[in-house]
Every structure is written in structure tokens, then in C-alpha cells.
Amino acid sequence: MNHQVISWNAIAPRIKEFRETVYLLKRNKLTRIALLAIYALIFIAIFAPWLAPHSTHIMMDTNPQDKLLAPCTQYLFGTDELGRDIFSRVLYGTRISLQTGLLAVGISLLIGVPLGAIAGASEWYVDEAIMRVTDIFLSFPGLLLAIAIAAILGPSLQNAMLAISISWWPWYTRIVRGQAISLRERQFVKAAKAIGTPHYKIIFSHIIPNCIAPVIVQASMDIGGVILTIAALSFLGLGAQPPTPEWGLMISTSRTYFLSAWWYSFFPGMAILITVLVFNLLGDGLREVLDPKTRKKQ
């Protein structure tokens, strides 16, 4: 009983803090719009096959007698070169982009965060070893490295996602390591060490939870960047393969027709723009709220 009371006392301020964070986030107009848009995107992503007016046009059917029709009531965003409804395909593209974006960032976090924490909290030689490896990765331009990896793995959406994860994790390692170094000197870590807590436990239950705020900010901004990179890889033919309704791939195909069919490039392009924008807005909002310097001003 007593034990539970103690842990409740420990958790209560955290819950309060979280609620305050959410409150502050929602008070910012732009962030609130971004949050609403992200809810909408997630909703679309989950229910895309049911929302799409021509669900067979997503992957299965071709309908060439209706090719390259301008937007009309039957086809809200017009049709593509094989007569498929662009509106349905853009809706479904949301699922692909969000899924691959979240997964790629998730994988990067899984690799990057523990490595950063280990580097920051361990002996100098472990730190050196990990950080020099990240330096090697960071010395390549991000997109170029992703292109190279995707080219080696072979063109497909999964491989593009892997390629991005592999080229993205070092950023998180850097951020976490910086945090971990300062945390290492803090009282509670020293205390944990003094009572003989194992090293790995210190890393995973004391250091990582306390340096997660800047990582969350970075990750939410990165989702936009990752979606953009996947679109770029697909545009180059290294990502999704036809007939997958991936936005970058759709824009890539539309290049051939853009002189006579503006809608074909425009709507997938807008979809990318909006998605990347809202994730960046959310990231900005999160940074303002989670950074102690700007949090008080709000």
C-alpha cells in the first residue's frame, strides 16, 4: 500500500506536466490546426479503402477508356493515364506515406536513441567508437546515402524505408548523446550509480526517459522530411513500383503528361505539401512547448 502511494506521488507531477503540455500545445493556433490535420490524415489513412469512391482503381483495375479526364463530379481529382481515379489514389497514398514515414522514423529512433544514450553514458572509448561511426554516416548527404542504399537493396517501398532508416538514425544518436552527457553528471544518476544500479538499467530507466523531449521534437519534424524523401526515392524509381499509389511515384509518372493534364501532378503534389507542412508545424509547436526557455513565455 505504502509502496503504491509513493509511486503515485512520483507520477502525479508528471501527469500534471503532460496535461499542461497538451494544454499549451492546443493554445497555439497553428499547432492546433496541425494537430487537427494530422488527426484527419490518420483517419484517412485508416479508412482510405472505404472512403475512396473508386476503390478498385487503387491497385487492381485499369480503366483506360477514361484516361486523363479533367476533374469532374465523377472523378474529383481527374484521372491518370490509365483512367484511374486520382482522388481515390491520393487518399490511399496517405496510408502509404504515413505508414512508411512513421515506420522509418520509428526504426531510426530504435537504432539511434539507445546508441546515443550508451555513447553519452559510457566510457570514453565506447563513446568514441559509436560517435565516429555516426560521423561516417553523417558525412554523406542524406538523400545520396539513401539513394545508394536503395539502389543496392533493389527498388521497392520496404527497401526505400530501410534505406531511409539507415541514413537517418545518426541524427538521433547525436541529440541523445549530448543530453546523456549532461545527465550523467546529475545527482539522480550519480545516486543510482552509488546504490549499485547496473549500467544498462541506468541508461534505460534514468537517462533515456529524461532526454526524450528533444527527440520527440526532432522526430515529429522528421516525419515530414522522411515522407518527402520516400516520395523523392519513388520519383527516382527507387521506391514504390507501379501501380502502387505512392505520391512521389504518381508525380514521377505525371511528368510525361503535365503539359496537358495539370491535375495529375497537382493533387499528389498538394498532398505531399500539406502532409509535410502539418508535421513541421507540429514539430515547431512541440519545440516551443517542450523547451523550458520558451515554455514559460507562452
Add this chain to the structure above:
Amino acid sequence: MREKMLSNVKGISSLFTILAIAGLLVCFSVAAATAAEPKVALYIQDTEPILDWDPSVESGGGMLVLNNVYETLLRYDATQKKIIPLLATSYTQSNYGMTWTFKIRKGVRFHDGSKLDAKAVKFSIERTMKLGKGMSYIWAPVTKITVVNKYTVKFDLEWPAPLDLIATSNYAAFIMSPKAVKSHNQDWLSQGNAVGTGPYVLQKSTMGEEVILRAFDDYWNGWGEKRYDFAVVKKIVESSSRRQMIEKGDASATVYLPAEDLDQMKSNPNVIVNVGPSLENTSIMFNTQRAPLDNKLVRQAFAYAFPYKKVVKYAAGGYAIKARGALPAQLWGHSKSLFQYSQDLEKAKQLLKQANYSQNSRKLLFTYVSSMEADKKMAEMYKSDLAKIGVEVELRGMPWESMWELSKSRKVEDRQDIFAMLWWPDYCDPYSWLYNMFHSQKEILYNLAYWSDPKFDKLIDDANYEMMFKKKKSLALYHEAQEMLLDESPSIFVYDKKNTLVTHKSFKGFKDNPAYPNVVFFHETYPE
């Protein structure tokens, strides 16, 4: 101090820039005053202008460039169906097509100044045969080349073959300067050098991008009043950029525009859409070495599942006709009475059932050239119809080079299952066509169905043997061979393409010759 030095450097460099610009302006005005601006023909295409500069080796898209720099003994006019003399003025055959004698044109000079004679012809053909690369097999019947006198050369053959047609080949039949080739090492030509007799001289070649050719003043056939002083062949991948450049008059000619663009450009008075018959055809090659397509019934099912009509109408945009048999309608050996598949999904399903095709088998890999919009559309339509009979296909658009590389992987498991192929003749002969795509090959070159059947090999070998003197029998054998291909279905014959070369109205004199697809002989053309 550092900043001051920097600003000094800046001052000096800007002074230099001004001087350089002034100098350039002077140069330009002098040039403009002394000579008229040189006329440039710009040909833009979606692929590299050339892959290998060695005329004995190149077997890809380099024929446009090579046919302007080098010449062959004879040329084939596919619209008139006759052979035109080029470096040879006349030829005779004797000994039942086993001996061929060519009279070589006098007064022809190579770009290095040396003279063309019978020795040069012998040297060039023997070099090609000895290297044994690319399309060199076209000379396989030749056993001996003899220089009879300075301007007469004799070919002895092992079996009767149409050597006059072989000498018109798109590839591997070019005559090069022995003097230039001998005085350099083996790779000299491949490294981007060329010494031919053609109307244009190689000025500059940037591999993978652009080739600049300069008119050869001493060309044996002379020059008309108007000519293009330079001919440039450039790679521009985006079809929309190519269309815009032609419409604005920045480019003279281009190929492989999507059908939608062609339809719209027909009404533009500034461009000419040249549509004509071609010897190019599109087919789909099945991997006959690997399950499930090693089964004839499955292949037949796949042939019945193919949406022929839709593909001709929408993928090729109507710039094609449905194929009948392996050989295109314009080629000798084609037969109008051959069986023709048409789409029948019920029959396809039935055949799959008969073949015990498992619905849960692996996804089949279908590769096509990513820059070919028509092939991409075809692949997507086919995928959608195959799904209806329970076959899952994964599409992969690739650059031709990597797609070809993958198809020649050592392990059969690494290769694709379905391959979209575009084929055109090296020389206008059914044997070369069928040999390349379906004859057993020790080392895979273009037989990308990996098809091997001694009965088929014998049929076309015999047909080729009879071709010179028993045309009817030969034709019957080719018919039988094609029926066999249709029954065994190592490949789906999709459509014969129409040639669609778009030119700007200022680009005159272009004559379409289907024997040399997409080749412009710049000597024939002139600006207006």
C-alpha cells in the same frame, strides 16, 4: 589583412571576367562578320546516343550515330524493298550463293585522309568477325575474304546466305580505316574515336550524354547547296522537355514521344509527326527455365490473359498493329495465316487449372524499361488482368542496361519471370530475327525467354539454308517455326510498332527507312 587581400583578389577576378567577356564579344562579332552561322541539326532521344564507339561491337542505340560516321557496303531501302549501292557500286553472286563479289567504290576517303579499297573492306569485316562481339554473328557463313584486286573483294561462304542483305546491316557491317585502327591499340575505337567514310566526322563525344558530329567536306557523295554543318545527338530523358524543344524549334527531331503528345502535336503547324510502318515490335518474354513459366500450359494461359486490344489502343495509343506471329508484317517471312491469340480469361483460368497452378505461388517479377511509357502502361494493364486469373505480379521499371544485366544473371532464380522486349532487325532477314530471340544460345544475349528447342533450331536453320533458292520451302519452314513458337508460347507477340519520328518544320529532307529504325541520315537533310 586577410579581408583586404580577399577584396583585392575579388577586384582582380572581376577585372578578368570583364576582359574575358569583352574578348568573347569581339570573337563573336568577328566570326559573325566573316562566316554565316553554322547550321546545327539537333536530334534528341531518351537514351544514350551510343554505348560503345567500336563499330564492330556496338549493338544498342548507337546505330543513329554510327550510320552517319561510318558506312556499309550496301544499304537496304525497306519502303521500296530494294538494295541501294553505297561503298560497293555493284555485286554479283555465283556458285549457288556461296561466292559473292563486290566492286568497291573508287575515290572514297576516310576521315583520316586514307583511301578506301578492297583491303580496307577485308580488314574491317575480318576485325568484326575476329572480335566476335555484339552482332558479329551475322558474318557466320563467311569462311574467307579475298582481295581480288584493288577495288574488288570476294567472299566465300560455308552455306548459301544473302550476303547482300547482311552487308546492309544496322550493326557490325561498318567499314573503318585500317590505317587509323592499326596505328592504335585495340581499345582506341571504344574509347570514343571514329574513322569512317560517312558524311559526318566525330567532333566530340560525352559518354552518356551527347555526340557532336561535323560535316565531312571530302565526303564522296558531295554536298548539296544547303546542309547541316553540325549534327548533334543528345540524351534528354523527359518526354515533355523533348516535346517542348521540338515545338519551340530548339530541336530538329525526336523519337519515342507518348501517344497523347503525338495526337496533340498533329495539329501544330510547326512540327511534322512522321508516322510510318516499322520493323520494330514489342513482345513479352517468359522465363521458360523457371517454375511456373517452365510449363507450356501456364504460358498459354498467360497468352490468353493478355489484353491485346487494350494495349494496342491505349498503351501504344493506336500507333501500332496487333502482331501475328514472331515476325513483323513488313518483314519477309511473315505469314498472314498464322494463329493469333486474343484475350480469353475463362480459357486462361481453365488452362491454369489444368496445369495445377497454385494460387499461392510466389509473386512473379515483370521488368520493363522505365523510360518507355508504353511498356509501363502495358505492364500495368497486364498485371491487372493477370490478377483476375489469380496470378500476382510485381512490376519493376528499370533502365535498359540494368534490366538486361538482371536477365543475364548467373542463377536462374535471380532473373526476372517476365521481360518486356522491343526488337528491331540488325538486317532485314527472318533468320537473324528468330535466331537472336529464340535459337538455343550457350551464352544468353537476347534469347531472354531462355528458350531452347533443337527442333525449332533445326527448323529455322533449314529455312535459312533454303532461303536463297527455294523461297517457297523456306517460307513454309518459317511458318512452321512460328506456329511452334505460338503453341509453346515462350513469348507473347504483342504489336508491331509504327515509327513515330517528330521533326520540326525547318528540318527538311528526312525520309523514313524502317530498316534503320529512328535513324536520320543527316546527309539527306537540310535546313530551311
